[in-house]
Amino acid sequence: MTVCPHCGGKNLPHATRCVHCGEEMGAFFAFDAQGTPEDENAESQGGSDSISEVLRSLREGDVFEPILGAASESPQEEPTEDESVEPEVTNSEQPSGPEWLRRIRQKAQQEENGTAENRDELSAVDREFNDWIARIREKTQREALNQARAADTAMPADASGTPEWLRKVRALNPQGQDDSTDGAAIGNEADEWEMEWTDERLRALREKALLEEPEIEQTRPGPGPGGEPGLAEEGIVAAAAGAVELPTETRPAEFHNIPDEEEPAESLPAAKALPEVTEPALEPEAEEEETPPSTEPAGEEAPTKIEEETPALEPILEQAGLASGVENLNPVEVTPDEPKPTGDAPSDLMLLRTQKDFAALLKSMIYQEGTHSSPAKATKAEPAGISRFVLAMLLLAALIATLIISPGNVVPSRMPTEAASAFADALGALGAQDQVLLVTDYQAATSTEMELLLPTVLKQLDAQQVTWDVLTTQPSGLWLTEALLEKVDPNNKPSVNYLPGGSFGLVPLANGLGSQTPLGEYASALPQGIQDLRDYDLILLACDSELQARTWMEQVAPWLPPGRIAVVSTMQTAPMLAPYYDSGQIAGYLAGLEDQAGEGAESAYFPARVFQVGLLVLLVLLLLGMIVKADQDTLQQIEKRGEE
Amino acid sequence: MSSVDLALGLVGVALTIMIFSYILGDNLFFRVGLYVLIGVAAGFSAAVVITKVIIPLLYVPLRTPGTPAFYWALVPLVLCALLALMLSPRLSQAGKIPLAFLSGVLAALALFGVSRGTLAPQLLATIGRFSPALLMQASQINWAGVIEGVLILLGVIATLFFFHHRQQVKQVGGGSLLDGMSSVGQIFMGITFGALFIGLYMTALVALISQLNWVKDFITSLL
Known part of the structure; x- marks a missing residue:
């Protein structure tokens, strides 16, 4: 942590300009050769506290408190591992040489450790934030699809007296979709949704993130690591749910009048696969590769829900400085004139089977319009196969043999015509x-x-x-x-x-x-x-x-x-x-x-x-053909008589 | 045997074997040989048409403007141009003019030829079979000529009856007389087609034997 020489405010170690007063941080490079003991002490203390303070502020809701008020409870502050490990690292190094050189080396080592820790911690924060944004988007899409699915099958009345808004919130939990009918599971999920952002969970999250993802991907949002729901997201969403009251009276998903068969090919598979794929952390990568949740909705209904819920979260995110992350969300386009879903297609669009067949035929004809149509292939006669080959070879053999044996020019002596x-x-x-x-x-x-x-x-x-x-x-x-x-x-x-x-x-x-x-x-x-x-x-x-x-x-x-x-x-x-x-x-x-x-x-x-031999072969073949044909005709007549 | 004759002979033997390979069914070698023959024939025909038709009957007259031949040559030139317009879908209607001209002339020629070259002479010849000069020889009846004339007349009538009344026999069910005449006509038709088939086979057999004989002579000359 660097202290501003002008206003005394604390800044990040690599800051060149004070974030409080805007003045130049002239002493940024001074530690290389002219560092003062005060600065060094301040740096050594502040460098270890920088990330902890940021995380503490996040936990305590310093950032979101003006927005969310007292809705979120401040977790217990616990020392992090960074604080306990860092002194050991600094104390373990005992370089030899003059005092001034040792201090310089110590200072440089401290700066390196502080920079690495800041980078890791900041990247973890950014990743958590991105995860949170991605989860919001995924859940909005998932909720939209769930709403569309629930509209098809009439939602049963809640006999347990659970409020409507709570059921909607529970419906946001992807893990609870398959177990929505299980009361115990619903209760556990409700507790899990209300779970706070504790330091233990945050530490575990951070460790798993560092182990599983050494390379930081800041541009690509991803779900929470470790196969668990993103805690930061859950905490913020829980706070937002308590403060802003997430829209419980969500409008039912709007349906189009196109029959189901005319649905886009990619919407239905996505809708079917979403409950499995969007398990928060089980298989997140697969879904991201197929349908990026941040930019593309999975179905036609998804944009509707996103458009509905985005304005509710947008003020919160703007005040938290996170609005840029949701800019990609589709703007609100509420079309009140659109017909309300009824679950049934209009009668004027109901097609009979024959009409569908005619429509398919017409579609195929239109598709083939102007294209080169191959001429109708003449039905080839069944190849005679081996019999034709044998007969041809028989004729050729007879001709060649005669040509070799009797090649003489024999002119037939007969009367002219x-x-x-x-x-x-x-x-x-x-x-x-x-x-x-x-x-x-x-x-x-x-x-x-x-x-x-x-x-x-x-x-x-x-x-x-x-x-x-x-x-x-x-x-x-x-x-x-x-x-x-x-x-x-x-x-x-x-x-x-x-x-x-x-x-x-x-x-x-x-x-x-x-x-x-x-x-x-x-x-x-x-x-x-x-x-x-x-x-x-x-x-x-x-x-x-x-x-x-x-x-x-x-x-x-x-x-x-x-x-x-x-x-x-x-x-x-x-x-x-x-x-x-x-x-x-x-x-x-x-x-x-x-x-x-x-x-x-x-x-x-x-x-x-x-030539005479060839004629003889011809006569033999003709006689054989006549006999075979007569035999076939006789058999056909016998079969016909048998059938009659 | 010169080298050219040897090369041409080898090519001929190879093409002959490729065509004979059709015994094994439609295959690549048969098609290659067939395409070679068709391509060579088409190219040679195009060269003949250019040198024997287009240049002397179109190009040369058009080089002498003002002469009667020049104006006569314009007629086929315009017709060819109209025919070439059929390549354009918008102007394809113009190409029907030369096609209509050709169709009309060809129909007129066919009608004229059939009536004056086949129908009338054949009918007159059938009737002439019953002229007294043929039926009477030395004041006696030429029974051979009578039978021949009757058979020819029966064949003509039965064949015409077979073609003309075939549909009526199928629709009405036919009487015994109609069926009998139709069957007689069918017999004559069968005899005619049999004679044509035998003639076709004999012609093909002669061509086959001549080609085999040529291959044998070529191989013998190599040995």
């Missing part, structure tokens, strides 16, 4: 003065089958000295046709033209309108001197798709004389070409490997034996 014969006749009728247009309209996957026939046909045309041009309607036809021409190796290799537009491009090509437009001179699919398809004597259409063949029949054939189109196609297109051949719209057609023999395609290599 009528359509193939007509195709050969149409081709043989061409002479050197005729012009033929080859239209390639097939994909790379079927190029093998198409190229079994086309080279033979083109070589025949080349042998007959027929002029022929090439046109393709597929982008891939450009390089497929080039590959075909390399196989044929004609005398006059024609250029490959591309016709875009599909069926749109066929019509102007057939009727000649395309060449008559101004754009015709920029890019014509036909060579110079050819106006339209009618200038050709034969159009040799090489297509692998029945759809494309039908397009040619529908869009081009009507503009041409009958029998101007001959088709080279795959086997899958043959059934669709037959009616057009019967109607005379096409001069003839060749369909894949089956018509290879009719054209004398010995030059085209293809392992026909493998």
Whole structure:
């Protein structure tokens, strides 16, 4: 303790300015080299008494007495351990050296001890204060939640005659919530609430605080240490309860009309967990981590109670200089116009189950509004699994084995079909003065089958000295046709033209309108001197798709004389070409490997034996499938009859 | 075998095996191979369209303003611009103009083609089956031609009857005659689809064999 040289008032050892007169404490650093014996004696006495005086003033209510009056009783003053220990420390040190040096060392040691003790004690006081503030907040929140809970279940009449204000005060005790129906427990709690702030409890509190929390956290309020209620808080609250009369006629918690299902997710769990978590000192840290009690209310009802009780405590705290600690509490916002709680939701907000379902559906639709919705997944057929794998491997094994064993080019010797014969006749009728247009309209996957026939046909045309041009309607036809021409190796290799537009491009090509437009001179699919398809004597259409063949029949054939189109196609297109051949719209057609023999395609290599094996496997699989399907149908019919 | 042929052959074998892996079900290798093929085909198609269509039929005419070709090229240019406006939600209505134009032209072409290219010629051919020149040969009845004509007529009528009266048969319950005609039409339909399926299978089988043969030849050449 430092004595002010101007007014004689006592100040803290590290004070640079007197708190009484405001003058500079010039002798603060004087003890380092020029300390006087009076100052040293005063320091040695006052330094040990500083904390005790502060604590004594707190115990005796010096600070709160002007506020609380005589409501609180002054505890018995007892010497603290600091007072008894400090002289031992000073007396135990016996430094050697001159007298003046020994005094300096003694003075320095005393100052260090005094500063450490002051820091510990002050920090303990601050911690107690923070604990007290935190407990007030927690209890206000807890009370609000209790009020809300009690409003749901009608509060039973107090048969024991306990006053309403006492029951409210007891309701503040979190330990007594679970035992609220126990009369003995209530009595003990009442006694505990009225327990005074004794020096024994304060000492124990201080020791536990020093042992459990070596690091001082002044900014973070916490509950009382040692698993016991904060005594300082209880003492002050008890005093405040006696002097100011804590609001016993608390207004019931206000309820909103939103059904319980619409409650915020964080409010209900907090309300449920609060009685367990907010046991004053049992598990304080967990709650602070989840829901800081000083700043955030646990539920919607909590701010209401805080707003109600804050004005009652605020004058007390302001006079005690503690108002800054409660600044974070929400200001009073009493809304008298709000409806009083009735415990029941208004009838206009009652929803039936179907209405709730519709509301949930509408909510989900609104939520999905504007979002990309994945297309409905097509129900995948159940994978055949091992059976599909076995069948596929069986087919592959048969084909590969045949390909290795009998790789020869076996051309089936059979009579050509009528359509193939007509195709050969149409081709043989061409002479050197005729012009033929080859239209390639097939994909790379079927190029093998198409190229079994086309080279033979083109070589025949080349042998007959027929002029022929090439046109393709597929982008891939450009390089497929080039590959075909390399196989044929004609005398006059024609250029490959591309016709875009599909069926749109066929019509102007057939009727000649395309060449008559101004754009015709920029890019014509036909060579110079050819106006339209009618200038050709034969159009040799090489297509692998029945759809494309039908397009040619529908869009081009009507503009041409009958029998101007001959088709080279795959086997899958043959059934669709037959009616057009019967109607005379096409001069003839060749369909894949089956018509290879009719054209004398010995030059085209293809392992026909493998093809025959593949057909055999197909027949076996078809027969097995038919048998299995018939068996399944029979079993289903038997089951249906059994059910009937 | 050159190094390029060797590399391309290895890539081809790898892609073939990746596609064949579909036997084991839909897997990563199959999808990778499929995506490669589709991507290459799409890229090649885009290059062809640019070099064969856009440049000669749109870009070159637009470089000669004042000519008839220039004004003709403006029409597809405007239609393409309107179609591009569909990217904007506010201006998407303008994109319906070229779509409506295309739909209308395509519908007209389809109606014209079906009527003049398929329906009328096929009906005339069916009727022509009963011409005296076909039914009479050397002053005698060509019974083969008669039976063939009757079968074709029956098939046409039964098939049309199957499609047209299928719903009525289901709703009314159908009489014996309607059921019989519908069943006959169903038989003809089954024969047609069976023929298409066999043709499709044979085409696929040829493609499979050709690819296996190519792989065998490639491996043989390596050995």
